[in-house]
Amino acid sequence: MRGWSADRVAEAAGARLVTPAARTGAEGPARAVIDSRHAGPGDLFVGLPGERVDGGRFATDVLAAGAWGALVGEDWIPAEAPADGVILVAPDPLAALQRLATAWRRELGAAGCRVIGITGSTGKTSTKDLTAAMVDQQRRVVATPLNLNTEIGLPLTVLGAPSGTEVLVLEMAMRGAGQIAELAHIAEPDVGVIVNVGPVHLELLGTIEAIAATKSELLEGLRPGGTAVVPADEPLLTTHLAALPEGVSTVTFGARGDVRDLPDGLEIGFESAHMCQNALAALAAARAVGVEPTGRLDVALSELRGQRRELAGDIVVIDDCYNANPMSMRAALDDLAASSSGRRVAVLGDMLELGPDEVRFHEEIGGHARAAGVDLLVTVGPLAAAMGPAFGGEVVAVDAAGEVVDALAPRLNAGDTVLVKASRGVGLEVVAQGLAG
Structure with a gap:
C-alpha cells in the first residue's frame, strides 16, 4: 500500500478519513498491525474490539509514537487531531481491514x-x-x-x-x-x-x-x-x-x-x-x-510442527505439539517408526474438539502407537489416558503438561527418539523446552 494516498486507503477500506487535509495525500502504509506494541513508523494500526479491551483506545498512543495512521471505530476518534498521522474511522474496523486487504490483493493481481x-x-x-x-x-x-x-x-x-x-x-x-x-x-x-x-x-x-x-x-x-x-x-x-x-x-x-x-x-x-x-x-x-x-529445497518448517531437536545424550525430540487430531497423530507415529533406530518414546496428549466419539479416537491412537513400535507411551490429560489400555505396553499417565519432564526424564536412555504431540490447548511445548534443560 506504500504507493497509495490516505484518500485511496480510506476508499479501499470503506472508511471515513478524519485527518486534516494536509495529510490526505500522504504516502500509504507499508503494512497493517493490530498490536499497538508493534505499531511503528510506516504502519497502519487497526484497533479491533476484543473481549476485554477495544484496541481503538490505543490509537492516540500509536500515532504519537509515529505510526502512519490508525483505523478505529466511531467511539475512538481522538479528541484532538494529531499533527502527524492519518485517522480512518469505520463502524466495523475488522470488516474495513478485510476490504482493504481485498483491494490490495487486486492491486497485486493487476x-x-x-x-x-x-x-x-x-x-x-x-x-x-x-x-x-x-x-x-x-x-x-x-x-x-x-x-x-x-x-x-x-x-x-x-x-x-x-x-x-x-x-x-x-x-x-x-x-x-x-x-x-x-x-x-x-x-x-x-x-x-x-x-x-x-x-x-x-x-x-x-x-x-x-x-x-x-x-x-x-x-x-x-x-x-x-x-x-x-x-x-x-x-x-x-x-x-x-x-x-x-x-x-x-x-x-x-x-x-x-x-x-x-x-x-x-x-x-x-x-x-x-x-x-x-x-x-x-x-x-x-x-x-x-x-x-x-x-x-531449503524448507524451514513453522515452529512446533515436527522440528527435530538433538539433546544431550544422543536423544532426539520431535517437537510436533502445535496441534493434533487422529489423522495427524497417526502420521506422526508412522514418522517416528520410520525415522528412529533406537527406542521410541511417544508423549501424547489430549486431542480436543472430537465430539461424542472422542474416547474411541484416543483408544484407536493407543492401538496405533503399539503397531508403530512405540516402546514407552506417556499420556497427558484425561482423554489421552484412554490410549493406555489399548497400547498395552509401558505407560506413564500424567494429568498435565507440567508433569511430563519429571516423569519422563529419569526413564530416557541414550539413543531414544521422543515424539511430543497433542492439541494446542494441552501446552506440550514445555516438554521439549524442559528436556533441553
Missing part, C-alpha cells in the same frame, strides 16, 4: 500476482511451507507467517505483501462452517489446495461430511480459470468437485493422482510418508502458477 490458498484437516502449515519454498525458487513470494491464517491474520498477511510480490501463499484455517468461504472472499485465490479431509472439529461440525463441505468452500471461492488441487480418490470431495465454478480445473495428487511423484532432482529433505504427500500437493500448486521446482 500486476500479475497469483494467490494460492491452502487448507486441510492436517498438514496445511507444512504444505504452505513446502509450497512457498518451491515457488520461491522462481518467484517473489509472501507466505502466511506463524499462525496468521484466520479472518484477522489472513488480511494482515496480504497487506504485508510489498509491491512486486508475484505469489501469495495463504494458509486458511477454520473452526466452523462459512469461515473458509470468508477467507476465500477476502483473498480471491487463483489456486485452492485441500491437503486432506479428516476428523477435526467434529465437536463443532458434527460429521466428516460437514468438514469436507467446509473445506470445499475454498474451491467454491476460486477465481475464474483457477485450479483446484485435491487428494486423489477422496470420496468426500466428489460432490463438491462436480459443483466447481465454471472454468475451474482440477489437479489431483497422491498415488493415483495427476501428480504422483516428485520429479528427479527435486529433494525436500523429509522422508516421512505424510510429508511426501504434502510435497505432492505443494508441487501441484507450484505448477499451477507456472513454477517447476528443482534441486534441494
Whole structure:
C-alpha cells in the first residue's frame, strides 16, 4: 500500500478519513498491525474490539509514537487531531481491514500476482511451507507467517505483501462452517489446495461430511480459470468437485493422482510418508502458477510442527505439539517408526474438539502407537489416558503438561527418539523446552 494516498486507503477500506487535509495525500502504509506494541513508523494500526479491551483506545498512543495512521471505530476518534498521522474511522474496523486487504490483493493481481490458498484437516502449515519454498525458487513470494491464517491474520498477511510480490501463499484455517468461504472472499485465490479431509472439529461440525463441505468452500471461492488441487480418490470431495465454478480445473495428487511423484532432482529433505504427500500437493500448486521446482529445497518448517531437536545424550525430540487430531497423530507415529533406530518414546496428549466419539479416537491412537513400535507411551490429560489400555505396553499417565519432564526424564536412555504431540490447548511445548534443560 506504500504507493497509495490516505484518500485511496480510506476508499479501499470503506472508511471515513478524519485527518486534516494536509495529510490526505500522504504516502500509504507499508503494512497493517493490530498490536499497538508493534505499531511503528510506516504502519497502519487497526484497533479491533476484543473481549476485554477495544484496541481503538490505543490509537492516540500509536500515532504519537509515529505510526502512519490508525483505523478505529466511531467511539475512538481522538479528541484532538494529531499533527502527524492519518485517522480512518469505520463502524466495523475488522470488516474495513478485510476490504482493504481485498483491494490490495487486486492491486497485486493487476500486476500479475497469483494467490494460492491452502487448507486441510492436517498438514496445511507444512504444505504452505513446502509450497512457498518451491515457488520461491522462481518467484517473489509472501507466505502466511506463524499462525496468521484466520479472518484477522489472513488480511494482515496480504497487506504485508510489498509491491512486486508475484505469489501469495495463504494458509486458511477454520473452526466452523462459512469461515473458509470468508477467507476465500477476502483473498480471491487463483489456486485452492485441500491437503486432506479428516476428523477435526467434529465437536463443532458434527460429521466428516460437514468438514469436507467446509473445506470445499475454498474451491467454491476460486477465481475464474483457477485450479483446484485435491487428494486423489477422496470420496468426500466428489460432490463438491462436480459443483466447481465454471472454468475451474482440477489437479489431483497422491498415488493415483495427476501428480504422483516428485520429479528427479527435486529433494525436500523429509522422508516421512505424510510429508511426501504434502510435497505432492505443494508441487501441484507450484505448477499451477507456472513454477517447476528443482534441486534441494531449503524448507524451514513453522515452529512446533515436527522440528527435530538433538539433546544431550544422543536423544532426539520431535517437537510436533502445535496441534493434533487422529489423522495427524497417526502420521506422526508412522514418522517416528520410520525415522528412529533406537527406542521410541511417544508423549501424547489430549486431542480436543472430537465430539461424542472422542474416547474411541484416543483408544484407536493407543492401538496405533503399539503397531508403530512405540516402546514407552506417556499420556497427558484425561482423554489421552484412554490410549493406555489399548497400547498395552509401558505407560506413564500424567494429568498435565507440567508433569511430563519429571516423569519422563529419569526413564530416557541414550539413543531414544521422543515424539511430543497433542492439541494446542494441552501446552506440550514445555516438554521439549524442559528436556533441553
